[in-house]
Amino acid sequence: MHILTAKKRLHYLEEYPIHDFFSFDIYPYLEVCQFDKGEWIFKEGSFPDTLYYMVEGKAKLYMTHKNGKVSLIEYLEAPRFMGEIELLNEARYTKGIQTVTETICFSITQACKEKLLADALFLRRLCVFLGEKATNMTAKYTQNLAYPFENRLATFIQLSADQGIYKERHTEISEYLGVSYRHLLYVLAQFCDEKILEKKKNGYYIIDEERLQQLAQEIQ
Structure with a gap:
């Protein structure tokens, strides 16, 4: 993973105006980063200190069972949040997420965690995302x-x-x-x-x- 230059950062922020998600200035807490194909965004069992918003690319979500077997749980497509459950402290250890293509993400440090959890605009957006996520999982099963x-x-x-x-x-x-x-x-x-x-x-x-x-x- 590498952080994009100021010129490229500006391009992606103009292309995908994420500031609309927040009621405070998110830019001081945000970087634009690129993951190469096959790179791990989150390694399973880690405790992420970053919230990602994927704007371009695809990734796979993995889970290791108690018997050691590794299963593919979900294919992830942009646009979407990653690390949102960890932000809410519902799960301390994350599942593994590995890119399928070159992937561009907005990286938001949890240094602004308290601001995020007190931001009604962001939480409303996150609730909509989680609802759509649950609906998509149900649709896949049916x-x-x-x-x-x-x-x-x-x-x-x-x-x-x-x-x-x-x-x-x-x-x-x-x-x-x-x-x-x-x-x-x-x-x-x-x-x-x-x-x-x-x-x-x-x-x-x-x-x-x-x-x-x-x-x-x-x-x-």
């Missing part, structure tokens, strides 16, 4: 029950692809989407046969974005 796997996989490929290339780990994604490893490979092969994807050494290339979108839209 989609797993209501729609064929082909539609759910198309949606997931659109979500997780980076520059038109899908290359997630099969074991991780089969668990995340609630299907067998074998069935995941079968449907990926089916997409290749239908010329939606093309398999190469470094992943699956999306070659028919329109058809993939059609399959995904049946859920949306």
Whole structure:
């Protein structure tokens, strides 16, 4: 992670006017930072002292179970908060968050924590975000029950692809989407046969974005 220069900072603050979220001047407590692809934003078990607001990019949320197994819990897309539960002191130790693409975040130090927790405008914004987050998690669960796997996989490929290339780990994604490893490979092969994807050494290339979108839209 590195802090962006003043010129780039100004660009992102103009592009994404986060000051609207607060009733006080947030800029003295804020930096604009960039995470490279595959970099950890939060390492699991740490206690973050920073609230992030992702404005560009994608990331994955991981959790380690008591038996040592690591599970992918959620795909995170901009715009969204990260570290908000830790800010509210509901969870002392965070889950792991790793970037999927190059990611731009606003970093807000908890030096202004008391100001944040007393700011009705910010708390209202945070409540809306948490409500949408809960709704999206419920929607994902019901989609797993209501729609064929082909539609759910198309949606997931659109979500997780980076520059038109899908290359997630099969074991991780089969668990995340609630299907067998074998069935995941079968449907990926089916997409290749239908010329939606093309398999190469470094992943699956999306070659028919329109058809993939059609399959995904049946859920949306």
